[in-house]
Amino acid sequence: MPTENQPNCAYRERISSQSISLARVTMVNGLQWQLYPVDFKTEEGTFSVYLYAINLEHAAATLLELKETAVLRDGDLGGITRND
Template identity: 70%
Template sequence: MSENAIVLDLAVAVNGIAWRLFPVDFTTVEGTFSVYLYALNREHAAAILLELKETAVLRDGDLVGITHE
């Protein structure tokens, strides 16, 4: 695995509650791509995706690192 790889757990516990990883696919003229989000279940993931569609903005600057708390 590349030292630049981002590794995501399939599920994480937050305050004793399991959040599962869900893939989200989207298509552009360049092709089909994926992003991932954590949610409690598929319905929750759909609600988060809807909220993202309505409110998401691209941050200024480039991603320089990932930290784990």
């Protein structure tokens, strides 16, 4: 994270650009799950995350649950594995 001696813009310049491909639609146990974008705003700008849900109401319920229970996992994305 940036410190007083290392402003946010310098921190952002060091982040390498890589992509992750997500299927727009996937089938799970015979149900079609769609990808829904979730936007959020910070002092640094507007960002997006994505979640899978069966429909918009399911996505809204999942977002509410996420807001109430989410925690940041240790490690970077390269070290994260499925937890199911």
